[in-house]
Amino acid sequence: MTGPHICLIEDDPIMGESLVERFQLEGFKVDWYRGAYAAQTAIQANDYAVVLSDVRLADLDGDALYMQMLQDGYCLPPFILMTAYATVERAVNMLKLGVRDYVTKPFDLPRLVETVRELTDNHDVNAHVSDENILGVSAAAQELARLVPRIAGRASSVLITGESGVGKEVLARLIHRRADSSNTERPFVAVNCGAVAPTLAEAEFFGFERGAFTGADKQKRGYLEQANGGTLFLDEVGELSLPLQATLLRSIQEKRIRRIGAEQDIATQFDLVCATNRDLESMVKERLFREDLYYRINVVALHVKPLRDRPEDVNWLAQRFISAMAQRLNESPKSLHPLTRLRLQEYSWPGNIRELHNRIEHACLVSANPVLLPNDIFSSDWQRTAPQHSPFPGEDAALNTYQDACERLYIEDMLMRHEGHISETAKALKISRKNLWEKMKRHNIESTRLVVKKQSTQDDRIGV
Template identity: 45%
Template sequence: MRHRICLIEDDEILGEALQERFEEEGFDCDWFGSGTDALAALRKGGYSVAVSDIQLPDLSGEALYRKLVDGGIATLPPFLFITGYGAVDQAVRLLKLGAEDYLTKPFEVAELLARVRGLCDRLLFPRGGSLSLGCSSSMQAVEAALNRLAASASTVLVTGESGVGKEHVARALHRAGDPDGSRPFVAVNCGAIPESLMEAELFGHEKGAFTGAVREKRGVFEQADGGSLFLDEIGDMPLSMQVKVLRAIQEQQITRVGAERARPIRIRLICATHQDLTTMVEEGSFREDLFYRINVVNIEVPPLRERPDDILWHARLFLEEQAAADHRRAFTLHQRAEEALLAYPWPGNVRELRNCLERACVFSQSSVLRPEDLFGDAWQRVLACMTGGREESLADYIQQCERDYIRRALMENDGRIAATAAVLGISRKTLWDKMRKLGLNRDDPD
């Protein structure tokens, strides 16, 4: 999940610098120079956190917040206020009104980022609440394992098919060990980074280290210092980088590209993959020593089709989130739609389920979602499965559903491989492999 920040700061130099830093750290950030402009945007919703200066030229941060609270905004994001020493009393008043936090100028940007990350994590895992991974016995077992691991610094490898929610599990593990949300959680998809840029992305670079390095940049290992680093799809990492990551893990230090000295780091490493790393080790495409380093504790997340109790749980949760976040009418599922959701094998797992529901909410003319709203042209195949009229084997049925899922994603993204892979949550290489296996062509996705 990529979080969107609403930044309200009238100082152009500070506003631009903070927006740039937020985006470097993996956030989307909308920067507003006035309270009035921010008010209109916040009323539309869609923000994970709002960061606002209290002293603004047209509408003070306090007046802005009071307008939002008095207006009964259902999706008011958590607010973090920035204040000068002379306005601390005002910040305290805002906390009593419901604001989450404040920082006093001058402040360290790293401290601001840590607090914003903590607020973002709270959206997924509220204080005192469940880790919210599912209601099935298998996911409750995963939650129990995460709670046992919370106090440990052991490296964890999360495995499972694409789309099962491996990053959600990683965030839950981090949250279980960081209940106050003060430590960073940094996620990176190894399959989405070009090999030529991977070292700089992971370990950072100095100014002038290469063409285009106009300023120094911290890599994700440094960004996660003191917290958790999640390396998703580590099986897609090239061998040339695997040895450097192994060295960083062993020595607990990294060296930026273009730097002469190493920097110490202290992180909890969580890795994930949908691939069989044991087979990759045997084939020589994944280092055996790195495999043993990251596979200290293995958490296997079962596919959605093997935990049907979670299908309707996730569906209802998504519809609640959708209605709250976008001010849309509340959607419900027709009984036949629920039956269809349970009959479909979900080759893309939770990610496909959420995409399916989002598309239905956009195009449905009714607030009651029916099977045809969910599955479109593929509805007849799902209907055949529901009525016992399926002639092919379960494996063939799942493969055909996967083909339909990828074909639809290609169509919606005009055959663009990078965009389609991003929607599906897989690397471009994995997408190409699946297309070859399923006989799909990006130039003719129909």
Template identity: 40%
Template sequence: MTRICLIEDDAIMGEALLERLILEGFDVEWQRTGRGGLEMLLAQRFDLVLLDVSLPDLSGIDLFEHLRRSRTAVPPTLFITGYGSIEDAVKLLKLGAVDYLTKPLDPGELIGKLRALSQSPVAPDPSREPEDRLGISPAMSQIEAELARLARHPHTPVLICGESGVGKEVVARRLHRLQCPQAPFVAVNCAALPEGLIEAELFGHERGAYTGAERRRAGVFEQAGDGVLFLDEIGDMPLALQSRLLRVVQSRQLTRIGGSGALEVPARLVCATHRDLAALVRAGAFREDLYYRVRVLEIRIPPLRERPEDVFWLAERYVAEHVRRFPDECRVLGANDRERLLKHHWPGNVRELQHALERACILGRGPSLALDLPDASAAEQGLKAHAQAGERAAILAGLTDTGFNMTLTAERLGISRKTLWQKMKRYGLERR
């Protein structure tokens, strides 16, 4: 049974949480003060901590920091906060919290998070954060926990989905380090290979198999050995080649081009795509049987705009790395920089952020960054102008089709004749 230490000073909320958690099958100890909770955590063993940030005698953050200094291992801690700003969330997660919830609490969401945490591997000591941590947002922390479970099943294919630039290969390499750090990691971009060479690249060939094959060559499946083969942009693989890939994935054997003997394929297959494979299947551009075979285990990486906590965290890491490499260029993220980072939409995701920060550090002067990002207001104006241009084109096309018949055009566009006249005047469209 999962033991939870609940530290909440509000009598009504504390009692309600205690009853609900016990009803859900958890073993709960409730403390109403920060110091009482700290003493209990130091004296007893708990699997999880549910900790309110605002306490009468000792804040939840101070309690957590004291706990980290006093123990070698801190139970996974879920914070409860009454204010859900991004800055506060970043602070909590950087301290080592596994997640946070804002008041008023959603009981279903709370129970779901606690059950997920109770089934996850023990979280590492936050004071020893790994250099290759994926992020501090709840979404990326959950992916890290999933990777730890996936690493224990090295023969099952994994599909990583997400927009371009979110870090699909970074996640694949993290899985490799968890699963088999001493074995090879081989990465292939299916979209970058010429169609005539992709089969030889994947499966290898024997000497003399075709013109130019002057010696035997091992394909990437063989090169990966008992490690990880990462096929990026698998959605762009030619349809004719997908059937052969399916056979290899199913049988875990392959035959080189021009060869006759079957070779064992122990490598784990990790595929990635920014495309909607299900839509490709419906369109007949991707084999349905291969789709279900490569997505036995699926990881979806959310875009950077949906995890703003990671924007600040990544930005700080990039700036710190620049200062480490160039000590005489000591750059600092200012308040205005943070505001602009948060407002930007990041269509290029982490890759765009990294390039923007690299440029800002190089071109900056003194501690200031030369952050070159479009203002949110400018972007909104651009979007408005684009919409207006589209509306003008639609009205002009309607007028042209009807020979500038105002009544008929208004009916087809679904607007009144008066509205059509006003828009024509606004866009400079005159009756011919």
């Protein structure tokens, strides 16, 4: 059985190899990175139980990496910093900022192993993914995440629109969690309106008393009553029948419901979040959806863009799904070949996140390779669905075509790691600023689609 998954950041090859060997012998699964920026990308994409980092690194110090990710809003796994140049003041400051331990080289290796083991005992899956980043890393996803605290628990109703499979329920659950800062368990009642049989809809939504009709051998609470004190999430709200829309509108406005067969109303209070992939405005014009109910549920409207319009989220989500699959199967996580990552971004994703999850799960189960190649995820359907304006090179393309594709991906990745700083990116790539600009122009790299963090006022920032 695969043990706890930890991230090691150490640029000394002898020290790194020694630590990897020891932790693997102790039953840990170890990902070893020699640079801070490579580790930063991995920490965002994987569910590490502990991060063990050297302080002095070639590209960015380990404590600076911790501070940078902390300031960017990431809820980090436990960090342990290692250094041969420790000062009491520096150690105390880092411990105050949340670092779990600060060890000085040469250290007691058995004691370090025991410390890591204690930290991994109660590790929760995906616990380090903050609410800010759970929707994705694209600008569109981040904008939605910034709006959530403003409306959660304050708006009387929220309408989420978007294509099927874009993650509308994920956003609804995030709004539910942020509506109450206390630790109390508030109910979240999710209802797929399209799956409720019309003949049973009233009983399902409002409940019934014992003996109210044939087969009602016991009392049952409906969805609206079950959601009391929490959130009622009506998915595919456009599928509701017109008679049920009228009854539902009254209950939402009056905050009262009456079970079938009951003589008294019951007060109920809940946050209402609705979602749909249909055009409700057009349905209102066609008299397929009540106008008064539409305005009642559309106090705040949030639109979740399709995955094809936020390519920055594709590889991030793919890495999340790969990590989750590896943990479920007790296997080492597979990695994505650079060409696979390019194809993931170029694909149109008609099924959105749901399709991405399906393809990644299939590839992880079927492929015996540790690295997922394009054919593991895509078959002949790729050439039919690839965008015509930006075709991906076919399997028989020339070597330089593939090299150009990989170069474009690597430059985009490095720009995102360095938050759009031209000087830092050029330095990391070991090329001049002018050379980088020329390559960006040649590859048609759009800066506004890469910078997803807060904009800086520095002249060196892309897009300024």
